[in-house]
Amino acid sequence: MVKEQIIALIKDKRAHVGVVGLGYVGLPLLAEFARSGFEATGFEVDANKATQINSGKSYIGDITSSLVEELVDSKLLRATTNFDDLQECDAVIICVPTPLRKTKEPDVSYILAAAEEITKRLHRGQLIILESTTYPGTTDEVLLPMFENTGLKLDTDFLLAFSPERVDPGNPEFQTHNIPKVVGGVTPDSTEAAAYLYSQIVKDVHAVSSARVAETAKLLENTFRAVNIGMANEMARLCYALNIDTWEVIRAAATKPFGFMPFYPGPGIGGHCIPLDPHYLSWKARQHGFDSRFIGLAEEVNSHMPDHVVQLVADGLNDESKAMKGSRILLLGVAYKKDIDDVRESPALSIIDRLRAKGADVRYHDPFVKEVHFDDAHTEGGGEPLGSVPLTDEELRASDCVVIVTNHSATDYQRVCRLSSLIVDTRNALNGDVRRDSSARIIRL
Numbered sequence: 473m474v475k476e477q478i479i480a481l482i483k484d485k486r487a488h489v490g491v492v493g494l495g496y497v498g499l500p501l502l503a504e505f506a507r508s509g510f511e512a513t514g515f516e517v518d519a520n521k522a523t524q525i526n527s528g529k530s531y532i533g534d535i536t537s538s539l540v541e542e543l544v545d546s547k548l549l550r551a552t553t554n555f556d557d558l559q560e561c562d563a564v565i566i567c568v569p570t571p572l573r574k575t576k577e578p579d580v581s582y583i584l585a586a587a588e589e590i591t592k593r594l595h596r597g598q599l600i601i602l603e604s605t606t607y608p609g610t611t612d613e614v615l616l617p618m619f620e621n622t623g624l625k626l627d628t629d630f631l632l633a634f635s636p637e638r639v640d641p642g643n644p645e646f647q648t649h650n651i652p653k654v655v656g657g658v659t660p661d662s663t664e665a666a667a668y669l670y671s672q673i674v675k676d677v678h679a680v681s682s683a684r685v686a687e688t689a690k691l692l693e694n695t696f697r698a699v700n701i702g703m704a705n706e707m708a709r710l711c712y713a714l715n716i717d718t719w720e721v722i723r724a725a726a727t728k729p730f731g732f733m734p735f736y737p738g739p740g741i742g743g744h745c746i747p748l749d750p751h752y753l754s755w756k757a758r759q760h761g762f763d764s765r766f767i768g769l770a771e772e773v774n775s776h777m778p779d780h781v782v783q784l785v786a787d788g789l790n791d792e793s794k795a796m797k798g799s800r801i802l803l804l805g806v807a808y809k810k811d812i813d814d815v816r817e818s819p820a821l822s823i824i825d826r827l828r829a830k831g832a833d834v835r836y837h838d839p840f841v842k843e844v845h846f847d848d849a850h851t852e853g854g855g856e857p858l859g860s861v862p863l864t865d866e867e868l869r870a871s872d873c874v875v876i877v878t879n880h881s882a883t884d885y886q887r888v889c890r891l892s893s894l895i896v897d898t899r900n901a902l903n904g905d906v907r908r909d910s911s912a913r914i915i916r917l
């Protein structure tokens with residue numbers, strides 16, 4: 473069987489590893505294999521990315537250009553847009569995006585495109601691994617038939633597994649080599665070979681009995697976050713109704729040394745994982761007649777947080793007999809979480825939409841995000857991009873309301889409190905001392 477052949481190549485570091493998709497998951501993974509002494513080839517549809525890598529440049533924060541240059545110079549790492557080179561690879565790992573369609577249904581088109589390329593070059597002795605987050609069954613229901621349609625047989629000719637990515641961009645403590653890796657093969661041979669491959673670059677490999685278990689484990693990890701964030705957001709709205717300080721409640725509950733894990737309310741959830749991954753699980757469940765109510769409810773609560781934030785702004789202006797229409801509103805932060813520049817699915821975009829729809833004059837300041845684009849041309853103010861304004865004294869003084877949407881660490885919140893008249897704080901960015909010294913009226917989520 474082909475397992476022994478593949479394991480022998482891995483053991484001698486003679487296995488040639490291919491990674492399809494060189495984004496924030498694929499490039500670090502490729503670098504880890506090259507750093508461990510494997511010949512590693514990255515496959516990209518974007519020629520610019522391949523060129524940058526081959527000229528020793530990194531476009532991913534977690535991987536330095538000097539490391540890329542060193543690995544390229546050592547001839548261990550290279551990138552290409554020529555997918556014919558897949559036939560040189562003994563192991564091929566797919567790390568492509570899995571977005572949602574507008575209908576909130578899974579979009580596995582990138583996985584299919586990668587699988588098509590692999591199918592054309594598939595030959596005896598290859599191990600194929602999918603890392604892209606996807607619904608349970610993708611590996612064995614979608615990829616396996618594509619590969620076996622070539623006439624090659626699983627276990628006899630090739631192996632197939634799933635292993636979820638757990639990359640947390642910018643995390644100083646956890647990178648590819650020290651994040652435990654879950655691995656599940658479509659067959660035991662596939663599990664064994666894939667687990668052995670990852671054990672060359674990751675300290676802790678956790679093998680499971682099937683690809684489906686591995687696919688579902690990943691979705692549980694992120695659904696767990698979405699549901700608990702939803703709970704925190706519901707608590708925020710409940711505490712607002714009861715006039716109780718949510719943040720103080722959570723801080724108190726978090727003193728419990730067991731059986732509790734704090735999550736915090738916010739203006740909504742952004743990013744390319746948490747808002748999307750749960751829908752891959754609920755979509756598959758629905759195909760089998762199961763309605764995952766927690767996922768639906770979390771989506772309902774989280775996606776309505778921008779409305780709640782707009783309501784807080786309206787309440788604050790109303791207390792000063794000001795209408796939303798014509799008010800000048802400054803958002804502090806538009807990235808989906810602090811100290812990063814990523815605005816994907818950021819709730820700030822929904823908040824801007826809603827404020828504009830009510831006639832407000834909306835600006836934002838975000839040191840990480842120079843400009844935001846509104847992909848929906850039906851947005852108020854059309855598809856015109858919005859640029860980050862300098863955080864001048866004048867800008868703060870002239871704002872009828874300042875909304876802290878992303879609590880970037882570099883912002884001087886004491887200065888914001890000193891110069892603003894009304895602040896809506898959706899992130900508990902203003903601690904007790906700052907609030908006590910503040911002349912501004914402060915409304916907290």
Ligand code: SAJ
Pocket residue numbers: 637638639640693694697701704734735736737738739740741742743744745746808809810
């Ligand atoms: N958020 C809250 N309240 C919270 C936590 C997060 O409102 O208590 C919001 C954030 O502001 C953000 C969204 O939810 O808008 C998602 O935040 P996140 O901390 O989950 O960050 P992500 O999207 O970068 O999630 C990634 C995930 N990593 C992978 O999928 C590999 C997630 O599993 C990680 O747990 C998370 O990073 C992390 O811990 O940094």
